[in-house]
Amino acid sequence: MEEIIRINNLSFSYPDGRKVLENIFLSVQRNETIGLIGPNGAGKSTLLLHLNGILRTSAAVQVLGKEINKNNLRWIRARVGLVFQNPDDQLFSPTVFDDVAFGPINMGYSRTEVFQAVKHALKEVGMEEFEQRSPHHLSLGEKKRIAIATVLSMNPEILVFDEPTSNLDPRGRWSLIRLFQKLSATKVIATHDLELVQALCQRTIILNHGQIVADDTTTKILSDMQLLKNNGLAFEEIP
Template identity: 40%
Template structure:
């Protein structure tokens, strides 16, 4: 089976000259959940930004069998769904329903088709009423669920989550965990929340100095690099 993400010798330096990625080798299989652990500045977010072409470095990188290069950006960006650390960065339309409809409409669905899909995924994430409400009226956990619904509405093959528990209280963290566990997509989760990582991701990769220093079970990697409290 072909991996959904495969990087070989991926390198990238910023205009300042700082080399953020120094030969990253990484592989993610379909349906696999992997946590990306490591200190701030180790290259995790830089790596994620290569997966939909926001940044482009040197080396080999394929997503869902496509080389990550400009001619494939549109197709790749439909396959990779990003959930940002702050869901407010993804919610910008006057109502919940309009926000979740945005992606399907951009991908060519009719208004009726987009609304049907939006309602389906809102039900799936547990937002079953009040779809006419403005997103800013929602709690942090509800905003996270609506942002995730907007991603799921475009039917990605990969979910990428950047510090998804930062703004969530313990019940909202638990609800997000249960929801993500129920989804079939492959997932990459950048987090410092080791308990959440262990619960969601059987496997982890540890970034340090712009490289993947180790891969293995999440519990093993957290223990090896003293990444628990």
């Protein structure tokens, strides 16, 4: 086993002072696929933003044995690809091609390599036809797929997804789940989609009020109805 991410006692507050993450310890091994679940506002997105240094408050996060700091952000971001919850935070170019090519160009790929990387990434998300479209005029589900392609085009070792299946139609959702199954990278996926977790993740972490309340095999977590209910992850009976 090779530890690829280590979080050592991470606590975090946004500038308004409220504590959003509290004493997080986490060790991710290479090739794991981990589901990160928990109710709205639990801190999932905030935790993911720490994995490639978008949020950096302390030296608590290590990727491939290196503490994330301002001097190695480029190196980190070539290895950790993060897909935001909201695709509008990820897409900023006039065309889909430019957005998906942005990472490869930044990493110094040759022209041919950039073209190949873009074609391949768009094919993986089923959006080959969209190369010349404006990302701003796409539907939310289409934008989500393009946002995923912008990260796949860099072929990172670690893929971090925030709600990848929200707003996708059922066919798009399952084709994405199948795509994820084929990707060899280590994956951390924050989601409310428990079917995705069941289909993809061997390990599941429940976050609630900024704390890890469970970290176990997905089989154990998803079969513990009381645990799911306590954390807003299953329906309560309506009295």
